[in-house]
Amino acid sequence: MRVLLVEDDPTTAKSIELMLTHANLNVYTTDLGEEGIDLAKLYDYDLILLDLNLPDMNGHEVLRQLRLARIETPILILSGASDTDNKIKGFGFGADDYMTKPFHREELVARIHAIIRRSKGHSQSIIRTGEIEVNLDAKTVEVDGKPVHLTGKEYQMLELLSLRKGTTLTKEMFLNHLYGGMDEPELKIIDVFICKLRKKLAQATGGETYIETVWGRGYVLRDPEPQQELPGSMALGA
Template sequence: MRVLVIEDDQGTAKALQMMLQSEGFVCDTTAVGEDGLDIARHYEYDLIILDLMLPDIDGYEILRRLRAVQVTTPVLILSGLSDIDDKIKGLGIGADDYLTKPFNKDELLARVRAIIRRSKGHSNSVITIGRIRIDLNAKTVEADAKLLRLTGREYAILELLAIRKGATLSKEIFLNHLYGGMEEPEFKIIDVFVCKLRKKLADALSGENYIETVWGRGYVLREPKKDDPLVDGYQSPKVSKGNNTPKIKTDAMEKESIEVKKAYQA
């Protein structure tokens, strides 16, 4: 998940960044309100943590302008202003939550996760898709009630796909999610990660494929359809008795195989 922190106190901003990064979030920070407003309008984030008392414009004005241009990114106000009127004003303008300073680390992280879950349509920390169970708090994945061992990158990709189930996500979105714009590798590395993740899921789930390739656009997570003759470019062949070796290889399957081999060789 990707978070933007708009906070002018360098110590607080650094502490927030380190805290979020240690929990697997990608975190960008800015100390200037106008810069934060511009960044939030042009880049996609899962959450904005917003201070109210900034050197140029206050957080209320930033929030007001974002909502005026239909930026719906969830906003958590984190401020030293603790009066009830300040909280009512912030929530009324469009904030999703309000937390006062000084804050407890565990409470902040719990609120961050809860806001993001709700914004994606999930009411609790566990997402179940078919035979897959993803615990967003524990960062674990179970396939048929058995723990599935994934690397950090593989889990991050599956988590993002699960939270946005049914939506096609581009490779650029995955790169931003994994690397946050810092020293990003080429797009083909995403093909490698997805290929490995897909294989682990298929091995654990009797060959079922949950991650579909949308050629030229990216990847999407869906529950596999029973008796679907074409899933992710792989045509399910009819196998006669005594012959368990499928002989059908579609163009899409050949194309993906070539692309992944090239990525491994790079």
């Protein structure tokens, strides 16, 4: 999952980066509100962490401009201000949650996961597609209780497909999710990852097809179609 952190204090920013990286979250940081707005418009993030006291503009104004620009990415405000007025103003401008500094790493990570799950329409941490279970908190994949061993990139792709199940995702979206604009390889690497992921899922599920190719557009994760019985099969052995 990709998180944009808008925080001007370098010590706090570094601390949060370490917290989230330890929780296997990809973190991208800026110390300016204006740059945060530009990044949120340009790239696809799962969540934005927003400080209110920024050097170039107030965090509430950043939030207001993002919502006016129809950026629907969930936003969690991180602030040293615990007064009710700041919280009400933040929620009024479209914030999804508000945490007061200092906070515990476990609570921050738990809130991030919960907000992202709700934003994708999932109330639980486990997303089920057919026989496949993706645990967003543990970063694991199981089929009928047995672990499916994926590489980091393969898991990230399956996680994105699961969170947006039924939605066609372009190769550019995968590339952005995996690399975030940093040292991105060519688009064809996505085909390679998808091929390997398909093989592992097919092996674990007895040959079921979960990832479909949408020609000219990208890939989509769907529940496998139930196999229809052959005509007359019920009469065999009668």
